[in-house]
Amino acid sequence: MPSHRSRSRSKDRHSRRRDHSRERSRSRSPERRVQLPRGASPISEADYFRKFDELRVWLKEERGKYINELSSDKTRSYFRKFVKAWNRGKLSRKYYEGIDTSSAQASDHTAYKWSFTSKQTRADDNALRVAREEISAATNVRDHSFQAAASGSGGSGGRVIGPAMPSASDLTLAREYATEREEEERRHQRKRDKAEAKDRVEDMVGPKAVGREAMLEKKQVRRENNRAFRERGDDGLDMDESTTMGGGDSFKERIAKRDAAKRRHEHKDQERTMVIRERATAIREKEKATMDMFQQLAKQRFG
Numbered sequence: 001m002p003s004h005r006s007r008s009r010s011k012d013r014h015s016r017r018r019d020h021s022r023e024r025s026r027s028r029s030p031e032r033r034v035q036l037p038r039g040a041s042p043i044s045e046a047d048y049f050r051k052f053d054e055l056r057v058w059l060k061e062e063r064g065k066y067i068n069e070l071s072s073d074k075t076r077s078y079f080r081k082f083v084k085a086w087n088r089g090k091l092s093r094k095y096y097e098g099i100d101t102s103s104a105q106a107s108d109h110t111a112y113k114w115s116f117t118s119k120q121t122r123a124d125d126n127a128l129r130v131a132r133e134e135i136s137a138a139t140n141v142r143d144h145s146f147q148a149a150a151s152g153s154g155g156s157g158g159r160v161i162g163p164a165m166p167s168a169s170d171l172t173l174a175r176e177y178a179t180e181r182e183e184e185e186r187r188h189q190r191k192r193d194k195a196e197a198k199d200r201v202e203d204m205v206g207p208k209a210v211g212r213e214a215m216l217e218k219k220q221v222r223r224e225n226n227r228a229f230r231e232r233g234d235d236g237l238d239m240d241e242s243t244t245m246g247g248g249d250s251f252k253e254r255i256a257k258r259d260a261a262k263r264r265h266e267h268k269d270q271e272r273t274m275v276i277r278e279r280a281t282a283i284r285e286k287e288k289a290t291m292d293m294f295q296q297l298a299k300q301r302f303g
Contacts, residue, residue: 034088034089037089037096038093038097043086044083045076045079047083053099054082055078055082057095058091
């Protein structure tokens, strides 16, 4: 028969196996969701840029690291640890409430001490603080709207549901569509104006005959014109004798006009010839006076 010691050892082994299996089943069970402070929602590695300020403060205060002195891979590694601590609710409440970036100093980013910081006045500090508060307010409004959209979207995987900014192609298409609509509206307006004008004319003079009625009206008007021409007879053509038989004073008048034009032309030629002759005479007289002067000078000098 087995001894008391062997039985106790077997019981211990069985109990250890049960505890180990219980721990394994507990570790395989889904992790319970922790109630985070301030109603914050869990984050993931995709929230790296959204929680960058919290990560920067956490690195400085908890790990003594400056984020500007770390490589990208190292910063990502620290952010994974930050995500785990966040989702387990092990961080300070200020991280879940949100970091006020307006209170952040340049020393939070790097351990380097800038020389100009010692020369800053109180006015410079106030101006810098106001600028930080404005940036923080704008950032917080954007983050709140993002969280509200994410919470309202339910299980959409964190995707923001709502209108997006139109692209350049969308704006161009909208302008072209608006232009086409305006052109179409103008065409319809012109058609309506023409139809209204036609209706007004028909109201005043009656509708215009079309088809067989219009053809009958044209034939009737043509018959009436022919009848009126026949009734006038020879009196219908009113012409004078000079037009039908020729003659009259028209030929003599044309001859007289031709002679008058010829005389005017001859008179102009005579006037032009006289002017030319006068100019030639003046030039000859001037040349003669010049030659006489030269001859007198020659006689005086040479005898």
